[in-house]
Amino acid sequence: MARKASNSPFLEEWLRTMSGSSVSDGLVKPNSAPSARSIIQAWSEIRDSLQNHNFDTRCLQALRALVSSESSIHVADPQAKLLISILALRDVSLSSESYILVLRLLYVWIRKSFRPSQALVGSAVHAIGGVFDDNRRNLQPALVAQSVLVSGAFACVPSLSGELKVLSLELLCRILEEEYSLVGSLEELVPVVLAGIGYALSSSLDVHYVRILDFLFGVWLKDEGPRGNVTYGLMILHLIEWVVSGYMRSNYVDKISLFANEVLETSKAKYSVFAVLMAAAGVLRASAAVISNGAQSFEISKLRNSAEKRIEFVARLLVSNGNATLPTTQREGPLLKCFAIALARCGTVSSSSPLLLCLASALLTQVFPFGQIYESFRKDPTGPKLVWVREHLSDVLFKESGAITGAFCNQYSSASEENKYIVENMIWDFCQNLYLQHRQIALLLRGVDDTLLGEIEKIAESSFLMVVVFALAVTKQWLKLIVSKERKMETSVKILVSFSCVEYFRHIRLSEYMETIREVISCVQENDATCVSFVESIPTYDSLTNPKDLFTQRIEYEWSRDDVQTSRILFYLRVIPTCIGQLPASAFRRVVASTMFLYIGHPNKKVARASHTLLVAFLSSTKESEEDERNELKEHLVYYYMQRSLEVYPEITPFEGLASGVAALIRHLPAGSPAIFYSMHSLVEKASTFNTDALQGRKSDPGNQILELLMRLISLVDRQVLPYLMKSLAQLIIKLPKERQNMVLGELYGQVGESDDVVRKPSLVSWLQSLDYLCSNNRIEGSASSTTITPNQLAARL
Template sequence: MARKANNSFFLEEWLRTVSGSSVSGDLVKQNSAPSARSIIQAWSEIRESLQNQNFDSRYLQALRALVSSESTIHVADPQAKLLISILAFQDVSLPSESYTLVLRLLYVWIRKAFRPSQALVGVAVQAIRGVVDDRRNLQPALVAQSVLVSGAFACVPSLSGDVKVLCLELLCRLLEEEYSLVGSQEELVPVVLAGIGYALSSSLDVHYVRLLDLLFGIWLKDEGPRGTVTYGLMILHLIEWVVSGYMRSNSINKMSLFANEVLETSKEKYAVFAVFMAAAGVVRASTAGFSSGAQSLEISKLRNSAEKRIEFVAQILVSNGNVVTLPTTQREGPLLKCFAIALARCGSVSSSAPLLLCLTSALLTQVFPLGQIYESFCNAFGKEPIGPRLIWVREHLSDVLFKESGAISGAFCNQYSSASEENKYIVENMIWDFCQNLYLQHRQIAMLLCGIEDTLLGDIEKIAESSFLMVVVFALAVTKQWLKPIVSKERKMVTSVKILVSFSCVEYFRHIRLPEYMETIREVISCVQENDAPCVSFVESIPAYDSLTNPKDLFTQRIKYEWSRDDVQTSRILFYLRVIPTCIGRLSASAFRGVVASTMFLYIGHPNRKVAQASHTLLAAFLSSAKESEEDERTQFKEQLVFYYMQRSLEVYPEITPFEGLASGVATLVQHLPAGSPAIFYSVHSLVEKASTFSTESLQGRKSDPGNQILELLLRLVSLVDIQVSFFFGHLHLLELLENGYCAHTLMFSPSLYTFLFWFRCCHIL
């Protein structure tokens, strides 16, 4: 996209586009389809005004009409001469706006003209100088357009050196004397930058260093514009455009001069962010590959200088080679933002520790500033208006930095892949800590804002969801580094567990099925399944039961806490409930008893049936599992689990307990517990007791009704359980229940019921 700028008519418009600027720079509202008649009429009005020296409202309206059609009109030399004549008037008072509009039309002329008249350009420069010297009409827009058109004049190849020198001198003088006017209006900055860009593209070397001083020094002046990410991107692509021109025209001297003045020499009068973004622009331009031989060597040297400057700036933000200094001042924050988006835009850059660590910090504090958002809201909740913070979050969502979070994450992963083992370890821990903090802090903000500020909460979660994607992409990159045959088992196991724990923390934000997510999960689970230790380590990371039901966080003192309404926590536990069955054979009975069982039984009673179903599935997985080293202990514990399982499941059936989960659990326990187990008898007894609580009328309803489902489950058990005669002596009421309430409705589609009733009667007779 950026390299098409060389064919663009208006550089300043392209800079606005590539930087994501939302500020319009149009002098008047643009008209995309002007009629030929309206254009002719406008020129006629201007010519008549000049002849009569009567510059009234019709004249001003004609200028506006032409400028509004600047993208489609062509200004010929005779029309340019007409405009220059207007500027040259000294004794006639013109509307102040008209000077700016005339300059804009002259800019359209010079950018679209194939071979403009040198004499006409020289006269135009003198006329512009006369206008700006008369300070009565000196307005910010006039200064900016004067800089723009002077720069555009200077870069016309066919003009003589003398004319270009006049243009460059005028441009430099305007910026040196009137920079405060330019810095006062945001929409004028790209106009001025484009003017400087044109001037730097001039074939002359005169005033070159002076122009560089203006470009990189204006940001440090008290009344100059303030450095922002948007302006940084404008500088990046402006330098890309300029340097690409040097490469195409084989301007080796210009490349060498730029490298020496900007990249290889540190100047206090140059803004760090501007130099950094310029270096990124050089790297981006150099990736095109223009030529070979001596030019190629010069381009390579220029790129090396740019990469060294980028690394030098990264080192500024890193306290020592391994530890990132998080932004603590207003200066560091914008610089980190520029750092992140520059590396995303400029393409591949040689890996280094400062770059990786700095990019990590930029991601976690600037691209995804969730920690700052959470802290701000928790501190202000109930004390200050929420409106300003809502605006802050929405502004971040619309910011170009956030919109390019995917590209920034990609650049981050590329840097990580080439880093040393030590720095990889540091960065991994930073990301895993980020996931843990995201879980803890979003729990608080979700409970505080849910039902009160849902719009704000939704906006915050958009940022968090984007950070989830970053974590997934990074985790996949980590698996490609560490889950390889040549890596030690211990390193693979530790990495796998950390990824699983981190994924559990961000599970709440997973709303789509990502191939990268599924690939990572498969890789790490496969590793965990190979050994007992990682399985136990993962299971032991489950939040403690007390913290689930009665957290001691400060935020719970502000609200009435209900564990079943904590959706962030529920999502994390659901992740565990789904993953643990995949490695259940590696988990000892004692570990299941000490860590998993209480949480599993808690969430069997969760009102979300998907969560409850996962709890039933986990129990079924444990009941069907085996571990040779503890067979007796495991069997004994399974029987103990069944008693509480039936009690817990049936007390919330059918309101919460899904029948599919209950049926799966009962079928599994019957199949995998020893024949004649008291736990099996207790389960059947509990089902009979539960069935007896339903009225006869309810048992005559549909097959899918809860009571009928329980009876159907009992029928299934006929083929699975060796029911002893003594068991049925205590359940004679089941016969009445079946005959009176169920048989009439069910016999026609349950042939096995005949067998069951016959068997039951025989037992009763005996």
């Protein structure tokens, strides 16, 4: 806040901090802990040099030492007099660096002095003017900047006489107007010049006020002047915040009125639009701090109103006829960036459709510039340069993406239904495009340039947060009665589809994400048509396995290695079970089944398990209006399910998924269903493909897992299937080595003994006894003549 800047003696340092600039003024690196002795020695060297008119390297080193300690030293009036005497010399030629360092120390003096000598200030102003005139042919930008800084600092000293303030302001204006081409020639000097201007504007005098404003807001349009960008824009924002906060604290009503009239209420062609925009944001930030302290007045309210109107005026320049445009020109892009950062920093602003549309455009084209990234891949197979992506990641605009999103959501909450609908669709379209674009970029770069891919994905991860926060803001609007049910259903589907598109970038648990998911799924569950609409948004089987995208033509495509696509499908696999009761069987057959069976064979076991879970959900679902059709589809699916699951077991199919699927089909298919018999048969056949060594090994071994599953199914299958299961189990167990047979029989005796099924228990006990007898008498342990009973013989005995 601006009041924090008043606690710091150096305004330019605060401006650098608030704008995120890491560039120093290039004078001397600060010395964190100067010794008193070194400071005394430095002043002694300067005094000796002045007396001897010998300004050699020792004097220069002394000046450097003092400037490096500027944050901790105080320059007293006698020392200031010494410095002014150096500036006043005309018969000695000093280096430009020496003059610059002397000016810097005078700045330290005036900023830290409680009541500086007026005579010394007058002498200093005249001396600076003389140096400026003497060096006109070879003026250095740093010398110009430091002259502006110290002149402005003189003008804002409260105890200074009006005459001296006028003298200081005249010098400052003359330098600015005559040497404006040098003012912005070096990036590190811009905050120095702006600080000098800020000091001058905060002066109690109105003299030269408009001239200073004309320079501040007009220099960005001059050919030789600095070019406007976000960093400079933030410096203007916080400079005006600091200045206007001072007006409010000092109750300078006339200054407030004059500033509003010159900058906010009058459109001047010679004023840069971006500079005025940032100034308006600075006014709002300053007034918000005052209002929060309960000090609102008519003048402040009027000033805020003027600032908000000026910001809205700029917004209207960026949109046409109330419809969103996505600025891409070199002129519009920087202005849109400044607009976004201004709205993020200035606090609450009255709702306006142009503001909302501009913030949406800024987020989708400037903060998250995937259109530019994707386009660079189209033009050049190597894509954007890593340095460009890293520069964007370190840019203050990207770092403020959360604040910009917050401002966007605030504007959205108060917008009209029409404008809400516009920006919602902008966000949902952004998600679709991000999915399509990043999916192809990931396929091209993974394993080729993982570093660049990782940096691009950092931007995408941040965009995921933006989408989630906005989607939550959308759902909160549903609490209002004005939202129609149809609109609510439509938006629910769009949010789910959008979340599926950005699911790949979800790497952290977000309460906002889960809250939004719960809200929209509850809406989808209310309506069959809404559920179908969501499910039909899943990519088609052909597009999953054989995409026709431009970039995928450059590589050998494998659907299972498409991680972005896999994450999207995983989202569907997890969400569809939550509304499976509302999904007609025909839609499941037409849209879901092929994709589910495809991803049952995905090498990522998390994905494969989700596919099994989806089948379980469908098998356990009911829908009274189509019971026969649904049951028929369930039986058909089971045949494909067993084939697909077992053909990739155990390499891909997770046993937990297979076990849950088999248990579900037994529980939910009609008693005696041929599909259940087929499932038992398929499991026995698969178990038979593993040798007896595998069947007697650890419980985690694949063959043993199937055997254990078949044993557990004894308590689940109906009485029509039970005899077949018993015979099938016997065929497997009789082939086991003696030790393993005893273990299995023990487990079966325990399982049957604990059973409460009085109808089936006697037959199970009889079967076990027969099986126990066969295992004991049809294989003689350790004998070469050991024989194994045939399946037909076993069937006859049982």
